[in-house]
Amino acid sequence: MVGIVIISHSLKAAEGIKEIAQQMGREVPIVAVGGTTDGDLGTEPLAIKEAIERVGEVDGVLLLVDLGSAVMNTQMAVEMLEDELQRRVVLCNAPILEGAVVAAVESAMGHTLDQVRRAAEGAAQMEKLL
Amino acid sequence: MKVDRDQVVAMIKEMAAVVAQNKEYLTDLDSAIGDGDHGINMDRGLRKVLEKLPPVADKDIGTIFKNVGMGLISAVGGAAGPLYGTFFLQFGKIAAGKEELTTSDIGAMLAAGLEGIKQRGKAVVGEKTMVDALEPAVEAFAAAADAGKELLACFQAAVAAAEAGKKATIPLVAKKGRAHYLGERSIGHQDPGATSSELLLRAMLKVLES
Ligand SMILES: Nc1ncnc2c1ncn2[C@@H]1O[C@H](COP(=O)(O)OP(=O)(O)OP(=O)(O)O)[C@@H](O)[C@H]1O
Ligand SMILES: [Mg+2]
Secondary structure (H helix, E strand, O other): OEEEEEEEOOHHHHHHHHHHHHOOOOOOOEEEEEOOOOOOOOOOHHHHHHHHHHOOOOOEEEEEEOOOHHHHHHHHHHHHOOHHHHOOEEEOOOOHHHHHHHHHHHHHOOOOHHHHHHHHHHHHHOOOOO | OOEEHHHHHHHHHHHHHHHHHOHHHHHHHHHHHOOOOHHHHHHHHHHHHHHHOHHHOOOOHHHHHHHHHHHHHHHOOOOHHHHHHHHHHHHHHHOOOOOEEOHHHHHHHHHHHHHHHHHHHOOOOOOOOOHHHHHHHHHHHHHHHHOOOOHHHHHHHHHHHHHHHHHOOOOOOOOOOHHHHHHHHHOOOOOHHHHHHHHHHHHHHHHHHO
C-alpha cells in the first residue's frame, strides 16, 4: 500500500485534510505535518523528514504540499532521507485536498506509487461544478 | 588581508544582531507583499544559529558555516530557510578545513552560495527576490577582485551592489514566493528577502571594517 504525507503551513489544515482523505481509505497510512516547532505557521524540513519516516511499512510514500516554502522544505527533507526510503518517496504536483482524497482512494485499491501519483495529479483537472 | 575564525564568529553574531534589530522592519516589508513573517522567520533562524554556535566556534571555518546553514534550515520555517540555509552550506563547502579565508576564497564562497540559492529556488534576477540583491553583489565582488582590489574594497563593492539591487526590486512584479500571488499589486514594494540579503552582507562587512 502507498502511504500519504500531507504537508501544510498549518498543522490544523494538514490534520483536517488528513481527516477528509482518511474517510476514503480507512486503512491507508496518512500522516499530517505542518507549522513550525514553536507553533507558528510555516514548514520545517526536519519535521517533514520525521513525518515521512513515521508512515511506516509501505510500498511507497506520496507527498502532498500546500504552497511556497512547503515545496522547497519538502525537497530538502527528501534529500535528507536514507537512500532506501528516498527511492520510495515522491513529491507530487497535485492540489493538496483533492489530491489527498484521490490518493487515498487509489492507495486503498492497492495501486502502485506511480499510479497513485498520476491519479492525484489528475485531480487538478477534475470538474468541481458539474 | 585575510579573515580568521574569530572574525567569522563575529560576523555570525553581527548577522544575528542586525536581524534582531530589523525584525519588525523585515516583517513590515513582508506584510505589504507576503505573509508578514520574514523578520520573525529570520530572527528565529539566527537565534537557533547562535544557540548552536558555541560547540563549533573553535572548529575550522567550513564547519562553522555549515552549522549556520543547518541552523537556518531547521528553524526559519519559511522560504528563506532552505534558501539562506543552502547559501551558508555552500560557504561551508568552500571553506571546509580552512582556518582563514583569502579574497579568492570569499569570492568563491559567495558565488557558490548564490548558485545554491538559484538551484533551490529557481529564481533569476528580475523576479523580485533575494537573488536581485545577491547576484549583483557576487558579481561586484568578483569584478573588484579581478581588478586586484583588497578584500575590504571587494566587500564594500558587493554591499553597494546589494543595496542597489534591493532598491531595484521596488518597481518589479514578483514572480516567486508569496508576493507572486499578488501579481501587479506587488509593484511599489521592496522585497523583504532582498532587504535581508543586503543586511546580512552589510553585517559581515561591518566586522571587516572594525
Ligand atoms: N523561489 C525563491 N527564490 C529566491 N528567493 C525566494 C523564493 N521564494 C521566496 N524568496 C525570498 O524569500 C523571501 C520571503 O521569505 P520568508 O521567510 O518570508 O518566506 P515565506 O515567503 O513567508 O515562505 P512561505 O512560502 O512559507 O510562505 C522573499 O522576500 C524572497 O526574497
Ligand atoms: Mg513570509
